[in-house]
Amino acid sequence: MTDRLVQISEDFWNVRGSFKLGGVFDVGTQTSLVRLRSGGFVLLDAYRLTGDVERDVLALTDGGRAVRAILSLHPFHTLHVRASAAQFPRAQLYGTRRHKARAPELRWQALHTDDAALHEQFAADFALSVPRGVDLVPASEALHFASVLALHKPSGTLHVDDTLSFMDLPLVGGLKFHPTLRFALLKRSGAAAEFRAWAEELAVLCEGVNRVCTAHSRALPPAPSSGSSVAGQVRELLAGASNMLDSHARRYG
Secondary structure, three states, X not given: OOOXXXXXXXXXXXXXXXXXXXXXXEOOEEEEEEEOOOOOEEEEOOOOOOHHHHHHHHHHOOOOOOEEEEEOOOOXXXXXXXXXXXXXXXXXXXXXXXXXXXXXXXXXXXXXXXXXXXXXXXXXXXXXXXXXXXXXXXXXXXXXXXXXXXXXXXXXXXXXXXXXXXXXXXXXXXXXEOOOHHHHEOOOOOHHHHXXXXXXXXXXXXXXXXXXXXXXXXXXXXXOOOOOOHHHHHHHXXXXXXXXXXXXXXXXX
């Protein structure tokens, strides 16, 4: 399918990109272009832009020269980091330690995207959140639960990879925790409680969320309707995971 640029607000654009499993089944991926209050732009996640989407993004960003930084937020979304660095050579590159390990030749900044100091650096525009009670970069490459979540404050838009996912299906669809959560929880005392506390904090953060952008779906989650909220959906997800978290706490303390 063709990549699409979706304007969420006057300062936030989301790219619905392509990622094919086995080169056949397109599960989609994303990047978001955000205009900073201080001027210039950042990209949330790396993605190789092509065609009309590349043309439109370059038109918005003075040929790419106004892109100040690329924040790679999911440790296992590394496929496009080299292409994005080449497309936007003036941008400062930030990633997790796995991004740096996968592309060590790139000019990475010292701070990681999960570092509190970086979160403070971008605090005028974003609230950045890292799940607790799970490993951000687990030893198993099959566990894609954890990522850095980015709430763009001016537009109330939450950009999230995998940690929250969206299924565009009747009855069983909607916003979900990534199914690897039960396996991603750290096998130690307190991990379940730490995750529960983080998820409750996320729900509070989401009180100001008007729109969610998730990876791995061609469609964007719909805007909350009357009587619903993203915060409420997160609380429902946490309630649904309660038995699993209780079981984990009983087993590991």
